[in-house]
Amino acid sequence: MTKIALYDTTLRDGTQREGISLSLDDKLKIAQRLDAFGMDYIEGGWPGSNPKDVEFFRRAPSLGLKHAKLAAFGSTRRKGTRPEQDPNLSALLEAKTPVVTLVGKSWELHVTEVLETTLEENLAMIEDSVAYCKAKGKEVIYDAEHFFDGYRANPEYALATLAAAARGGADCVVLCDTNGGSLPWEIEEAVGRALERLHDPLAEAEERANGNGRVALGIHTHDDAGCGVANTLAAVRAGAAQVQGTINGYGERVANANLCSIIPDLQLKMGYDCVPPERLAGLTELSRLVAELANLTHDDHLPYVGSSAFAHKGGIHVAAMLRNAESYQHIDPTQVGNRQRSVVSELSGRGNLIDKIRQFKLNPESLDIGRVLDEIKQLEAQGFTFEGADASVELMLRRTHPAYVPPFEMINYSVMVQRRLRGSTGESRAELAAGRGTVIEATVKVRVGPQIMHTVAEGNGPVNALDTALRKALCGVYPQIAGVRLEDYKVRILDGENNTAATTRVLIESRQGMRRWSTVGASPNIIDASWRALADSMEYALVTIYG
Incomplete structure (x- = not known):
């Protein structure tokens, strides 16, 4: 099986997704898990861009990575500057990583209108920067930014930028679909041409004379046209030996290519060697861990790793x-x-x-x-909907057993919301605006075995008051109920055309230790819907965890 090198850029490109801001500790934890999973390269960030990334690279050696090589990311030297005088290249070397990833321009438009330099100077910037980092003993990966856009505009110049990186001694040249607009057949054709250029016998002879070996080719795609994963697979079919991407596809704009799809596609469908099978079995856990640390809800519908995938x-x-x-x-x-x-x-x-x-x-x-x-x-x-409420389904099944005895039965409940008028108890306007003039009280009457429990409790809202009153009623007989936590509360209006008379669905997620479960209720009365879901949650805990 041909080995494909896995290059993860979640900690750099992934953090450019809107809504993601990883802390330093988050980045360190993710790096450890990526290493344990079997990533070959972990791009830690851009040390010349912000203090957090500088500190990440300072602390990274303490991680004791066992498999992955850590890469620091940065750009080629500035125009008109010698490599040894360039602050960005200095910051890359100060990161003290075994691998340096340099990004440079492949598209004429970017050279002349963004860098505002000549095509010849850009080629020199690429070659000089790569050669300088190689002379410092680094493994150098060269990212050819906007390669496919540049190839469409001027194939010869785009290919010339790759040759410049090869002359400088790059270990791997990565073709980047930076704008994410390419299609698989375009990728495959361009990768084939790039390999022909880099592995041309005359060019290889020149590289060997300069002490350089054969240059590997990599692929880095984005998903703006919905083809990020497909484009990566097409590049591998055409000869790419390294794939770059992020966990869950996190990245700027729409997404980067999703490694959680790419890796099993390559290994299980195409017969390439990416990670040992026992580590591939940790892919779903890795996907969910990164989502948790990024403070994002894990996408249930992700291929392979989503909870709905199977x-x-x-x-x-x-x-x-x-x-x-x-x-x-x-x-x-x-x-x-x-x-x-x-x-x-x-x-x-x-x-x-x-x-x-x-x-x-x-x-x-x-x-x-x-x-x-x-x-x-x-x-x-x-x-009602039971797709996300397995606990309610299990209770419905259990209740049909002839010997089933519920741990408690609801007799009745009431909820009172009272808004105090300003001045009735001396509250100021600011205190009333903060909600201090509102009193919410719930009364619950339940049968627990032979006893009738009648309790009252106040709360921050009707559901909190009901929850507190029910717990008071149950805790004397079931003290373990104190360990149950309400983790999430979701409300959905089902028929908005009925305005305030619309049916409301409530989903409650509860937790005890590491165990989680969900219950559902629905009613035109939001309090009644909430009670149904809340009572089911407590009954489920008592029957299945403590029963």
């Missing part, structure tokens, strides 16, 4: 999957550390629930599957 909703699909898992899956999800699951909805058949019962480790013979299936279809017609 989720099956249609009843016919699930029935077939129960007979043969290959019937509706293109790979075994465990190869990338993901899992197969079925989704319960009004489109479900018995197979969906049977699969859920297996997942929940329940005994199907003691449950009324038909009754639950009918109930789900009726409730979804009323606005």
Whole structure:
């Protein structure tokens, strides 16, 4: 199997995505996990651009990377400046990384209108900068920025910039689709031409005379035309030996090419060697960790690593999957550390629930599957959705068992919201504006075994007050309920045309330790919808965790 070198630029190009700002500690943690996964190169940042990246490279040696080579990123020398006088090149060398990645211009438009220099000077800037870093003992990767745009405009000049990097001694020349607008067949043709130019027998003889070996070719694409991953695969087919990208495709504008798709495509579909199989099984965990540290919601629909990547909703699909898992899956999800699951909805058949019962480790013979299936279809017609509320589905199944005894039963509840008038208790206008003039009180009456518990609690809002009152009612019999935390609360208006009479759906995510679960409620009354989801969450915790 041909080895493809993996170059991760999440810590540099990935942070250029709108809404991402990694802390120094975040970057260090991600670097460690990228190394453990098996990345060959980790681009840590641009040390000449900001103090955070300078500090990252200062602390990076303490990471003790075992596999990956750390790369510092920067540009070629400025026009009219000698390499040893260029502050950017000095900052790259001061980062003390084994690898330096230099970016230079390949497109005439950028040379003349952005750099405002001559085509000849740009070639000298590339060659001089690469040669200078090589003389300092660095492995040099040259990023040919806007190569494919430059190739379309003037193929000979774009190729000449690559030759300049090769003359300087670059170890790898990377072709960049910086604007992300190329298509796979354009990529494949240009990569082929680049390899012909770099590996021309006469040019190679000249490079060997200068002490340089054969130059490897790499690819760096963006996803502005929706082809970032496809363009990377096309480049590898044409001969590229290094692929650059980011975890989850994080990057400027739309996205960088997503390594979480590229790596399994190359390894599982195309037969290339990227990482050992046991490390590939850590891909989903790596994807979700980076999302968590970036403070972004993980995209459920990402190929390979999304929670929906191997989720099956249609009843016919699930029935077939129960007979043969290959019937509706293109790979075994465990190869990338993901899992197969079925989704319960009004489109479900018995197979969906049977699969859920297996997942929940329940005994199907003691449950009324038909009754639950009918109930789900009726409730979804009323606005419920059970796709993201497995805990509610499990409770519905458990409740059909003849011996099931709920840990508590709701008798009634009430919520009072009182707005105090200014001056009634002496609050100032500022205090009232801050909400201090509003009192929210919930009363809950529940049956816990033979006891009737009647409790009252105040809260910051109606749901918080209900939550607090219910916990007070339960904690005397179930003290462990104090360990359950409400992690997220989502509200969706389902029929906005009905204005304030619209049906509201509430999804509550709860946590106890590392375990998370979700429950759902729906009603034209948002308090009633919230109570349904909240009560299910508490019942689920008591039955499955503490039961």
